[in-house]
Amino acid sequence: MKIRDQKNFLNEPEALYGTYSYADYLSWDLEEMVELIKGKIFRQAAALRRIHQEVSGIVFNKLFNFLERKKCKVFSAPFDVRLPIKSKKNEDIDTVVQPDICVVCDMDKLDEMGCVGAPDLIIEILSPSNNQKELINKYEVYEESGVKEYWIIHPSEKTLFIYTLVAGKYIPSKLYTIGHQVASTAIEGFVLDLEQVFEGLE
Template identity: 65%
Template structure:
């Protein structure tokens, strides 16, 4: 019979304020993100539809970026925000976007990205809507992410937030039959029939 003292204690407090230095010290079997010092667990592995949509967005971006200075990365890939310092003790936000594009190689190191990517793509999943729609939105906006794409897999929709004068301006809601263009990646176009079709 398991005794209380046999249980493995959490390496972090759900109510404490944590830094990237703490995050690096944790030995976890699950993915977590750190937003303004608070820990957020990944509820479960992404659903099949989530993975398919990510792939259908990743591949065209990757093909478009061939021979260019920008690079696209998929989760798990640590993005540390904001960038007032590279000191792990002073960073309190570490997110793992579904996809992100980084055009400044100075922001990349062996641990991921330090600072705002040019483009971030996140897909909604059961249990993460508040985190993606509210918490990450605020962090991405204040950190200077030029474009934030929010995908709703079940509804087959895409909303693009574009940073203008430090605030996000939302696009109309895109869906089947639409081509979307990126201001962060001039010349890039994505056919949403290809993304949402045959799911």
């Protein structure tokens, strides 16, 4: 497809129906954030709500402090995570996501562009505009690519749900909320107190 105007690319009807690779993604000069999931373009929300940012900041800080002087590193969006299936070549990668928070323990997966390969832990914080993308599309690519643990936080409902990868398939947890202290199986020793995350949110 020939792009007539890079910045107005997403307004062209054919853009959202095409199939693209990470090589295409790198060539775009867009004013808004996008993700690729199995070659399809997904727009990011123009501005995240305050409650989303508060929860993200709290959880990121908890992980950052816990991982200090440990081998794993934590990153927050915008941070490109490429999930190759067959090949790590840019033209063969068709999924590039920007998780709200991710933890990577294999430093060989990190390069100057972000992460190539599955992080050990991915945390997505839901907002009204992205629930379907997180719950359906990202679930599939995270499971397929081997993300060990996938946390979904729902700020307005003050809940946390975890998928843990067992023999290549995700096993769901119970629903956690205020009063629960949640331990990660992917990041040994990390425990998140949900009262500290959700306390004071309106």
